[in-house]
Amino acid sequence: MAQDRVEAVERALTVLEVFDSPRDAFALAELAEATGFYKSTLLRLLGSLARFDYVQRGEDGRWRLGGSPVRLARRHAPSRHLAARVQPWLDRLAAETGETAALLASHAGEAECRLTALPEASLRHDLRPGSRWPVKRDDDPRPLLPGGSMTCVALPTGPGEPPLWLSLSGPAGRLSTDNARRALEAARAALDEAPETEEP
Missing domain, CATH: 1.10.10.10 (Winged helix-like DNA-binding domain superfamily/Winged helix DNA-binding domain)
Known part of the structure; x- marks a missing residue:
């Protein structure tokens, strides 16, 4: 009003x-x-x-x-606990692949970057936490990237939680989809095996 x-x-x-x-x-x-x-x-x-x-x-x-x-963004999702677990793997993915690694979430037709790690390369997908874009399906958070590509793997989430993904993105053709998926699945497996700790 x-x-x-x-x-x-x-x-x-x-x-x-x-x-x-x-x-x-x-x-x-x-x-x-x-x-x-x-x-x-x-x-x-x-x-x-x-x-x-x-x-x-x-x-x-x-x-x-x-x-x-x-x-202020750090005060809400992802929780400090989730960020502490995921961020080191994003940093490792970015360093090993030379591409942008991110934690994505989606809800109600919109995807959002929650965490990210940028590679040293000057030509890269400059994705930042808080970036949002529309998506047609909540099970596919990839944005339109003219001249670029993104590969995602889903993370397990609890009831009522928004879908979460690990992603790698960058210029098209620099990192193959198969290699990106293998790197992401290895990170997901390592996260699944990591012991859970209580958030302070």
Whole structure:
């Protein structure tokens, strides 16, 4: 309802939504074009967001996400316990295959990257935690990747939990689907065998 709206908050959130993009940084003019706000308005909004570390201004004058969105994202799924178990295997997959390794989830026609490990290669799938994309089926979380490919294997989940996958993605043809699947299945098997510990 109208009385529940705070215009300044909605404007600030509109600015943050622009950063839900493959791009890492934006010039003020680019933010103005994306939001439709005057630059003077944007500077006030960005100043407030920067004070709470939701955005940061680099030495090049371009604006990037700050540390607060990542800090808050860590407060919800995946749990710290799951992240502690999965992240080392993502790091290992990325190092051994040279491709982007990720933990994906899907629900209600949308997939989301929960965790990721990026390879050293400059040409890579630059997937980040929090990235989302529409999917036609909840049992296939792969996004459209023009010029690229993604291979996924499902992880076991409990009742009521969203489906989870380990994935490897990168330029098409650099890592074969068979080799990617073998690497992912080996990681899944190792995770299945790893002892469960209580989350603090």
